[in-house]
Amino acid sequence: MSFRLERSGMEKSHNKMKKPLLNIVTLGCSKNKVDSEHLAALLNNTYKIVHDSEEKSDVVIINTCGFIGDAKEESIDTILEYAELRKANKIKKLYVMGCLSERYKKELRKEIHEVDAFFGVEPVQHVAADILKSDFHADYCCERVLSTPSHYAYLKISEGCNRHCAFCAIPLIRGEHKSVPMENLVKEAENLAKKGVKELILIAQDLTYYGYDIDGKSHIVELVQKLTEIDGIEWIRLHYGYPLGFPVELLELMRDNKKICHYIDLPLQHISTPILRAMRRGVTHEQTVEFVKKVRSYVPDIAFRSTFIVGFPGETEEQFNELIDFIKEMRFERAGVFAYSAEEGTPAYELEDDVPEEVKKARVDKFMDVQQDISLEINSKRLGRTEKVLIDRTEGGYYVGRTQYDSPEVDDEVLISMKDNKLEIGSFVNVKITQADYFDCYGEVI
Numbered sequence: 481m482s483f484r485l486e487r488s489g490m491e492k493s494h495n496k497m498k499k500p501l502l503n504i505v506t507l508g509c510s511k512n513k514v515d516s517e518h519l520a521a522l523l524n525n526t527y528k529i530v531h532d533s534e535e536k537s538d539v540v541i542i543n544t545c546g547f548i549g550d551a552k553e554e555s556i557d558t559i560l561e562y563a564e565l566r567k568a569n570k571i572k573k574l575y576v577m578g579c580l581s582e583r584y585k586k587e588l589r590k591e592i593h594e595v596d597a598f599f600g601v602e603p604v605q606h607v608a609a610d611i612l613k614s615d616f617h618a619d620y621c622c623e624r625v626l627s628t629p630s631h632y633a634y635l636k637i638s639e640g641c642n643r644h645c646a647f648c649a650i651p652l653i654r655g656e657h658k659s660v661p662m663e664n665l666v667k668e669a670e671n672l673a674k675k676g677v678k679e680l681i682l683i684a685q686d687l688t689y690y691g692y693d694i695d696g697k698s699h700i701v702e703l704v705q706k707l708t709e710i711d712g713i714e715w716i717r718l719h720y721g722y723p724l725g726f727p728v729e730l731l732e733l734m735r736d737n738k739k740i741c742h743y744i745d746l747p748l749q750h751i752s753t754p755i756l757r758a759m760r761r762g763v764t765h766e767q768t769v770e771f772v773k774k775v776r777s778y779v780p781d782i783a784f785r786s787t788f789i790v791g792f793p794g795e796t797e798e799q800f801n802e803l804i805d806f807i808k809e810m811r812f813e814r815a816g817v818f819a820y821s822a823e824e825g826t827p828a829y830e831l832e833d834d835v836p837e838e839v840k841k842a843r844v845d846k847f848m849d850v851q852q853d854i855s856l857e858i859n860s861k862r863l864g865r866t867e868k869v870l871i872d873r874t875e876g877g878y879y880v881g882r883t884q885y886d887s888p889e890v891d892d893e894v895l896i897s898m899k900d901n902k903l904e905i906g907s908f909v910n911v912k913i914t915q916a917d918y919f920d921c922y923g924e925v926i
Contacts, residue, residue: 500538502527508545520625522608531627546580631906632679673712731778783885785814791840793831
């Protein structure tokens, strides 16, 4: 009997020490993902952290997106789903943060009472302090609990944006551009490398603007150069640039430094000069064409990813066809498209949204049909080529990986049969491409 009592006491003591489970649900872009990872590091001593888990948890934090209509709808649906669990006492605490909460905090508080606290886009140490109900003074800049596989990570180099495109609500939500101090970014990258990260994906609303808020000039080239000098980092990938003022020096560095992937994610949005002017993009049709050609002249094998908007107010059939012709001419390795969504508070919101929804959808479909054919043609040229592949995961009897020309979650993948291979997740292997599809390739290890 005494043994049982002692054992029971031990179990109770162990249960008291057991950390409650905290599930951080992240919606929207990779910048949100980085914020969630920083927040997780701040709460890691108090909670056991999981990301986007189906596991039953004690506490849930939803990091929302409020960028466009579909993203807002997904965020609201997710909040309502967890609000029902909170109402039924299946979770103990529910918190909401991020862009949607920043834009509509008052309305959300009024309509959804099950949420214990709403936060916006304030620094994550403020969120952590409120949740923990204590002063929080820790230096969070360099610590992360990754939600990605351990061999790659996103590195957010700035917050906000100074471009003020007519359709975009980001400056309203996130404010003006603010660069993260370079020494913080280098330290953070060094910490990630020590934890096994091999690929850094640099993200910002406009990464080429990095440093302008500090001393009036871009420091993106200097930053990328410093990151290439970190032991363990083998790939550096650049996301979200802007054509106006793009530094040639960055293309030269990409061309000359083997650690920088021959890849750029640079949303062009449209090609018709009147539409670009209405969008407040600051460039013309001719300047855009010249820019794309310049990029490819410096890095001929670059994978150029871009995104476009169709159905912007006033877009005519002729202007849409101009965009299609541009896509056919430029033959982007990666391209996506969105139907225009009117966002409150933006300059474009004052314009008549005069393109019917069915027309927007038809234009999206036509755009993707054209791009699909281009993608198949480009992938077919890879047949027989040997490419360096980073193994991300296993799925359906295949190892799934990417080349330097592919970003995770959005681009093509290379599938390798598990039948005759034993590969490590996070390893680099040389793969001969044996089969090509619209958006994926198959290969064998050599």
